[in-house]
Amino acid sequence: MFAGLRKWWRSLSGQGEEPPRPPGDARLSAPEKHMIDLDMEPDDPFMAHLLEAQGVVEIGGLNLKSAALEKLRAEGVKVVVPLISQGELIGTLNLGSRRSEQEYSSDDHRLLASLATQAAPALRVAQLARQQQAEARERERIEQELRVARVIQETLLPKELPVLAGWKLQTHWRPAREVSGDFYDFISFPDGKLGLVIADVTDKGVPAAMVMATTRSILRTAAEQHQAPGEVLSRANSLLCPSMPLNMFVTVTYALLDPANGSLRYANAGHPAMLLRTAGEVVELRARGMPLGLFEEMEYEEKHAALAPGDFLLMYSDGLIEAHGPDGSMFGTERLKQKLGEPVQNERLVQSLLDDLSGFTGDGWEQEDDVTLVTLEHEDDGQDQAGEILGEFSLPSRPGNEREAMRLVEGMIAGLGFGLERVEKIKTAVAEATMNAMEHGNQYREGLPAHIRVRARPHELVIEIVDFGGGKEIPEAEHPDLEAKLAGLQSPRGWGLFLIRSMVDDLRTYSDSVHHTIELVFKR
Amino acid sequence: MTDEIFEARLRTKDGQAVIDLIGEINGQAERGLMDVYHSAERLNPGAVILNFSQVSYINSTGIALIVNLLARAMKSRLELRVYGLSPHYSEIFQITRLTDYLKVFPDEPSAVTNRP
Numbered sequence: 001m002f003a004g005l006r007k008w009w010r011s012l013s014g015q016g017e018e019p020p021r022p023p024g025d026a027r028l029s030a031p032e033k034h035m036i037d038l039d040m041e042p043d044d045p046f047m048a049h050l051l052e053a054q055g056v057v058e059i060g061g062l063n064l065k066s067a068a069l070e071k072l073r074a075e076g077v078k079v080v081v082p083l084i085s086q087g088e089l090i091g092t093l094n095l096g097s098r099r100s101e102q103e104y105s106s107d108d109h110r111l112l113a114s115l116a117t118q119a120a121p122a123l124r125v126a127q128l129a130r131q132q133q134a135e136a137r138e139r140e141r142i143e144q145e146l147r148v149a150r151v152i153q154e155t156l157l158p159k160e161l162p163v164l165a166g167w168k169l170q171t172h173w174r175p176a177r178e179v180s181g182d183f184y185d186f187i188s189f190p191d192g193k194l195g196l197v198i199a200d201v202t203d204k205g206v207p208a209a210m211v212m213a214t215t216r217s218i219l220r221t222a223a224e225q226h227q228a229p230g231e232v233l234s235r236a237n238s239l240l241c242p243s244m245p246l247n248m249f250v251t252v253t254y255a256l257l258d259p260a261n262g263s264l265r266y267a268n269a270g271h272p273a274m275l276l277r278t279a280g281e282v283v284e285l286r287a288r289g290m291p292l293g294l295f296e297e298m299e300y301e302e303k304h305a306a307l308a309p310g311d312f313l314l315m316y317s318d319g320l321i322e323a324h325g326p327d328g329s330m331f332g333t334e335r336l337k338q339k340l341g342e343p344v345q346n347e348r349l350v351q352s353l354l355d356d357l358s359g360f361t362g363d364g365w366e367q368e369d370d371v372t373l374v375t376l377e378h379e380d381d382g383q384d385q386a387g388e389i390l391g392e393f394s395l396p397s398r399p400g401n402e403r404e405a406m407r408l409v410e411g412m413i414a415g416l417g418f419g420l421e422r423v424e425k426i427k428t429a430v431a432e433a434t435m436n437a438m439e440h441g442n443q444y445r446e447g448l449p450a451h452i453r454v455r456a457r458p459h460e461l462v463i464e465i466v467d468f469g470g471g472k473e474i475p476e477a478e479h480p481d482l483e484a485k486l487a488g489l490q491s492p493r494g495w496g497l498f499l500i501r502s503m504v505d506d507l508r509t510y511s512d513s514v515h516h517t518i519e520l521v522f523k524r
Numbered sequence: 525m526t527d528e529i530f531e532a533r534l535r536t537k538d539g540q541a542v543i544d545l546i547g548e549i550n551g552q553a554e555r556g557l558m559d560v561y562h563s564a565e566r567l568n569p570g571a572v573i574l575n576f577s578q579v580s581y582i583n584s585t586g587i588a589l590i591v592n593l594l595a596r597a598m599k600s601r602l603e604l605r606v607y608g609l610s611p612h613y614s615e616i617f618q619i620t621r622l623t624d625y626l627k628v629f630p631d632e633p634s635a636v637t638n639r640p
């Protein structure tokens with residue numbers, strides 16, 4: 001509060017009448033007015049005196065040990081009128097001697113006190129307006145810098161993902177408001193190999209974005225000169241070190257994939273270790289190495305992993321694992337590993353992770369850092385895709401026939417070892433999906449049957465339900481909002497898809513010009 | 525395949541209205557359920573208790589019927605209690621958050637006395 005006062009303290013000083021002065025006196029000459037630049041310390045006793053006085057103060061007879069008082073006297077001030085707004089001293093009116101050399105009268109005092117009463121709020125308003133203008137200019141400057149940094153960052157991220165037969169790449173980048181230096185990159189080589197980069201520059205804003213741009217270029221250059229990931233990072237570090245600003249560095253994971261055989265060579269410069277989900281476990285792919293830009297002539301350990309069909313690789317930035325929950329705890333690597341180990345289909349994993357992150361951080365989360373994910377999935381080679389067909393049947397589209405679908409499916413899956421509760425979930429999902437097929441896909445026209453096929457794969461049960469709703473836009477289902485339904489703001493119906501999603505481990509939909517297919521997937 | 529007949533029967537127990545639900549709760553159950561509920565309201569009971577112990581199937585349209593019933597009960601400030609739900613339908617009541625507004629009891633005596 002007092003800093004504001006110091007900043008704004010500009011005592012208005014003038015003279016009522018010009019006092020007689022000796023020749024050469026450089027003090028005020030009447031009717032001159034000028035500003036006295038006065039900084040009053042909070043513990044200056046003159047400040048307390050002015051606040052208590054609540055009116056005009058003749059300073060000639062004051063006996064206070066006050067630097068401010070001394071300065072005012074030196075400037076020829078005789079009378080000080082405090083300007084007080086909401087109990088706060090925001091300035092003073094300072095007057096010299098009267099021209100007549102008479103003392104200020106009680107009428108003068110009343111007039112000055114009245115003037116101060118009217119001037120104080122106006123001065124306060126002016127002070128606040130100037131303060132707000134200065135703050136607005138500062139905000140605009142920061143916002144402009146953020147926009148520039150964001151544009152740099154977005155420009156550097158790949159516009160398209162590489163397409164590799166048998167492999168699936170996905171990225172997710174959720175920027176924090178304050179731009180940080182996360183980036184990812186893919187480098188395609190003539191021999192078919194693919195370089196994958198994920199990196200995080202310390203610091204934020206334009207400086208981080210500039211270092212990010214430099215690092216990206218240097219990594220690309222180094223990767224074209226050296227194939228071994230350890231050598232790439234070592235070379236990039238040597239190139240970056242001389243120009244790296246003080247207190248900045250870059251963490252990077254660089255991996256080289258051979259899509260032909262699933263071989264993955266990788267090195268790490270202080271970045272969070274990649275996680276590899278295989279059929280049986282989730283492992284951290286660690287490799288030793290210091291962040292880039294800290295010390296010259298560093299060596300980087302190089303490791304190797306083999307990605308089998310079905311394996312799933314996750315590269316991520318610390319914005320994910322260092323996100324804080326409402327209680328201050330961090331999301332953490334262990335939680336991430338645990339989440340990755342859950343029986344969720346690979347294609348749903350990223351969304352599932354993000355849902356989990358949202359649940360962990362809560363609704364009011366102000367994201368502290370970018371959250372960047374790069375995933376690489378070695379798709380199944382198709383040998384097990386078809387699986388064993390346990391049975392298939394068609395039902396006329398007639399209300400109530402979903403129960404027949406439930407009954408028939410229950411019989412088909414009886415030998416698969418699902419427990420009673422899972423069977424109930426499967427039945428509910430089948431009933432709801434069949435109802436949707438008959439009602440929305442086939443408009444309950446009996447000539448258009450719903451077709452149901454039940455397939456057992458080694459790790460999952462897949463139930464396909466096909467209707468004749470292909471070739472048209474399927475409207476996005478409204479998420480049921482119970483409170484809105486109870487208040488009559490939303491139809492009480494609309495639970496079908498919600499129930500299906502709640503019962504299955506995964507849900508896939510396909511359409512062609514004639515048919516619409518929904519696949520209900522249950523992990524075994 | 526024809527729908528299994530739905531039936532709702534009203535009785536009173538210690539000042540509460542108990543509605544025994546029998547069969548399947550789907551779109552076909554709407555009329556029967558709402559008629560009996562209106563009769564229950566006219567008894568001016570302390571609470572209306574829905575007995576699900578003889579319900580074999582509830583689909584999403586049936587959930588919508590219960591939401592409708594609940595909205596009506598809330599409007600008239602009448603407490604709705606349920607008992608006799610199978611573990612599967614108990615889970616569905618939780619997933620749909622109906623349990624935020626309905627009191628679920630394991631059996632009739634606890635529902636009537638409002639003591640879980």
